[in-house]
Amino acid sequence: MEEQGSEAPIRIVRKKKGHGGHHGGAWKVAYADFVTAMMALFIVLWIVGQSKQVKEYIANYFKDPGAFFENTKAGGAAMSGKIGAAVPTAEEFLKRQEENLQAVGKEIMKEISAKPGLAELSKQIRIEVVKEGLRIELLESPNSVFFDVGTANMHDDTKKLLAVIAAGIRGLPNHLILEGHTDSRRYSSALGYTNFELSTDRANSARRVLVAEGLPEDRFDEVRGYADTMLRNPADPLDAANRRISIILKFEGKKDHE
Numbered sequence: 001m002e003e004q005g006s007e008a009p010i011r012i013v014r015k016k017k018g019h020g021g022h023h024g025g026a027w028k029v030a031y032a033d034f035v036t037a038m039m040a041l042f043i044v045l046w047i048v049g050q051s052k053q054v055k056e057y058i059a060n061y062f063k064d065p066g067a068f069f070e071n072t073k074a075g076g077a078a079m080s081g082k083i084g085a086a087v088p089t090a091e092e093f094l095k096r097q098e099e100n101l102q103a104v105g106k107e108i109m110k111e112i113s114a115k116p117g118l119a120e121l122s123k124q125i126r127i128e129v130v131k132e133g134l135r136i137e138l139l140e141s142p143n144s145v146f147f148d149v150g151t152a153n154m155h156d157d158t159k160k161l162l163a164v165i166a167a168g169i170r171g172l173p174n175h176l177i178l179e180g181h182t183d184s185r186r187y188s189s190a191l192g193y194t195n196f197e198l199s200t201d202r203a204n205s206a207r208r209v210l211v212a213e214g215l216p217e218d219r220f221d222e223v224r225g226y227a228d229t230m231l232r233n234p235a236d237p238l239d240a241a242n243r244r245i246s247i248i249l250k251f252e253g254k255k256d257h258e
Contacts, residue, residue: 097252098129101134102134104134104168104169107168112125115164118160118161120144124139124141124144125138125161126139130248132177132248133174133251135248136165136248138245138247139243140240140241140244141241146158152201152202152204152205154206163209166213166214166215169215169249174252175221176210176247176248176250177247178204178207178223178224180198180199180203180224180225180226180245180246181199181226181228181230181242181245181246182228182243183228183238183242184237184238184242196227198227199225203225204223206247207220207223
């Protein structure tokens with residue numbers, strides 16, 4: 001009688017193919033977190049470099065995004081700093097700046113006219129809004145000059161005048177440009193000193209006085225010396241009014257000279 005034996009059942013093992021083992025897709029999550037963090041960093045750096053007005057817009061958006069977009073679509077009123085206030089157009093923003101700077105200019109003229117000894121000099125001051133911002137010009141006359149002839153040595157009355165101007169603009173955020181101009185009378189010097197150097201030195205003299213009167217150094221973007229290349233009275237190149245110092249308060253947000 002044959003002996004019947006029992007054979008063990010055959011097992012087929014199929015191994016799953018794959019990579020990463022127990023790590024799975026964890027690295028993808030870590031990478032996504034890294035990219036998100038970098039994006040957030042770049043956004044923060046961008047915001048830091050923007051003007052105060054733009055920062056206010058962004059702050060209002062995060063306080064109430066729905067109201068922000070509703071007011072943006074509606075247009076109209078200029079931003080008042082409150083949640084949900086409408087964003088002004090570029091034209092409205094510029095107009096508001098012009099009005100503010102014009103008011104500052106009028107106040108400066110009022111202060112100069114009220115100062116004993118400076119009232120007469122107010123006739124030699126011109127304040128107007130130009131392309132870059134508010135320009136305050138000190139123009140010499142045949143009978144009244146701001147510097148010693150042919151030098152950057154400033155008269156005491158000029159320093160007092162600049163002190164009043166500094167007080168009027170000290171609290172503003174606007175950056176400044178200083179310009180010096182001369183007439184077309186040739187400046188002769190064996191050392192090669194010309195009207196370009198003279199106009200630049202006079203502008204720098206004005207800058208130093210303004211700084212001494214409390215204006216921070218970092219508010220000055222440029223000091224320019226034009227010599228006689230931008231005459232105020234081209235019809236008379238030797239007119240005393242061509243000799244002048246210009247103080248320009250730039251519109252907020254303007255970084256470069258246009």
